[in-house]
Amino acid sequence: MAKIEHISPLAPEHFPDLPVIKGASFSALEAGIKYSGRKDVMLAVLQPGSTIAGVFTKSATRSAAVLDCQAKIGSDEPSGAAILVNAGNANAFTGSNGESSVRAVTQAVSASTGLPESRVFTSSTGVIGEPLPHSRITTKLEELRGALSEDNIEDAAEAIRTTDTFAKGACKSIKVGDKSVNIAGIAKGSGMIAPDMATMLVYIFTDAKISRAELQTLVSELNEVTFNAITVDSDTSTSDTLLVAATGASEVELSSYSVEFKHALHEVMRDLAHQVVRDGEGATKFVEVKVTGAQTSTDARIHASAIANSPLVKTAIAGEDPNWGRVIMAIGKSGAAADRDLLSIRFGDLLVAENGWVSPTYKEEDGSDYMKQQNIVVHVDLGLGDAEDTMWTCDLTHGYITINADYRS
Numbered sequence: 001m002a003k004i005e006h007i008s009p010l011a012p013e014h015f016p017d018l019p020v021i022k023g024a025s026f027s028a029l030e031a032g033i034k035y036s037g038r039k040d041v042m043l044a045v046l047q048p049g050s051t052i053a054g055v056f057t058k059s060a061t062r063s064a065a066v067l068d069c070q071a072k073i074g075s076d077e078p079s080g081a082a083i084l085v086n087a088g089n090a091n092a093f094t095g096s097n098g099e100s101s102v103r104a105v106t107q108a109v110s111a112s113t114g115l116p117e118s119r120v121f122t123s124s125t126g127v128i129g130e131p132l133p134h135s136r137i138t139t140k141l142e143e144l145r146g147a148l149s150e151d152n153i154e155d156a157a158e159a160i161r162t163t164d165t166f167a168k169g170a171c172k173s174i175k176v177g178d179k180s181v182n183i184a185g186i187a188k189g190s191g192m193i194a195p196d197m198a199t200m201l202v203y204i205f206t207d208a209k210i211s212r213a214e215l216q217t218l219v220s221e222l223n224e225v226t227f228n229a230i231t232v233d234s235d236t237s238t239s240d241t242l243l244v245a246a247t248g249a250s251e252v253e254l255s256s257y258s259v260e261f262k263h264a265l266h267e268v269m270r271d272l273a274h275q276v277v278r279d280g281e282g283a284t285k286f287v288e289v290k291v292t293g294a295q296t297s298t299d300a301r302i303h304a305s306a307i308a309n310s311p312l313v314k315t316a317i318a319g320e321d322p323n324w325g326r327v328i329m330a331i332g333k334s335g336a337a338a339d340r341d342l343l344s345i346r347f348g349d350l351l352v353a354e355n356g357w358v359s360p361t362y363k364e365e366d367g368s369d370y371m372k373q374q375n376i377v378v379h380v381d382l383g384l385g386d387a388e389d390t391m392w393t394c395d396l397t398h399g400y401i402t403i404n405a406d407y408r409s
Helices: 064-072 095-113 141-146 153-159 212-224 259-278 297-309 311-318 324-333 364-370 398-405
Strands: 024-029 041-046 051-056 081-089 120-127 168-176 179-188 201-206 241-246 286-294 344-347 350-354 375-381 387-394
Touching: 024 141, 024 153, 041 141, 041 153, 041 201, 051 064, 051 212, 064 095, 064 120, 064 241, 081 095, 081 153, 081 201, 081 241, 095 120, 095 141, 153 168, 153 179, 168 259, 179 259, 201 259, 212 241, 212 259, 259 286, 259 387, 286 297, 297 311, 297 324, 297 375, 297 387, 311 324, 324 344, 324 350, 324 375, 350 364
Parallel strands: 081 120, 201 241, 286 375
Antiparallel strands: 024 041, 041 081, 051 241, 168 179, 179 201, 286 387, 344 350, 344 375
16 A cells, blocks of 8 residues: 655644543554554444444445444444444455454454444455455454553544545534533545545544434434535545444433534534545645535535536646636536526636626636635536535545555555
């Protein structure tokens, strides 16, 4: 796998100072799944009474770990739970070997932690089509269990990276009466990023008390406007997993109808989703694609996706070329309703095109100056209705080709 020689220019300055989530402990270590000299396995253990919600890839070739998680996610068992993740090997498209590996790992975690196997969730990320050397994980479980600590979430974030150039974390705290409710999340993702879901692994933890059904409703809803609204290269993974765990340790009972909690969870999920895009393989620009004035929300998403996934749009942005004609092309090819003479295009605050032609106030040099920024907004108003949608993407550079051409070497 290609070495990561530099951190994305769009990366945050440092990993955030995440709050301790009572009732959740973490550990991470080097198991040598594929990498050497770095942590590549993490374990999280949750206290009894924790609830877990999840959203997973819809890929027809999804991994054995995803299938196992999907089968378990509806459990309301009162016991605790464990999440084990390895990087370097996706354990996908490995036939019965994949199922055997998942079984071996979940049984070993169950034996080590005393938790029911039905409450052990696993994820694997990395190269597709190679059997997982699961014994490298199972022989480390006692060491992982012994290293569990409430303060080790940053190590866990490091351990789940593949081509990521930085570990990703986000948090939010809210006050409910005189008590605090904390949310902390970690994620990995850099390439093979597109909706259904964006290719990533995400684990979010809160000390709120909320039923599994209500948490699932909330997570599924927020996923659509966060992780299902990002794209790097239009490719969807076999391994996408989002798990949100509520330990209840704060003793603050919430529901999916708590506006403050929903807003806080939304912020954490959106922050992590944006970090995935900012770490897009070879990325140098963070791009917001906003579509307004569509006839339906479906049309708005179709147009936003066509623009955000267009290699021609993305390479123009990489070259700092304000080539608005490529945006016009993407709108025209999408198949959703559009009228050439009603739509308008803006780059940031610059009105670029309207009324079926370039805007008389637009100057090419202004567009060129705008494209030199790291954060770009492409806003299309279709002039047909009230529906809108927003997606986030990045530019497409030579770096993307280099990383993926060398991925298995």
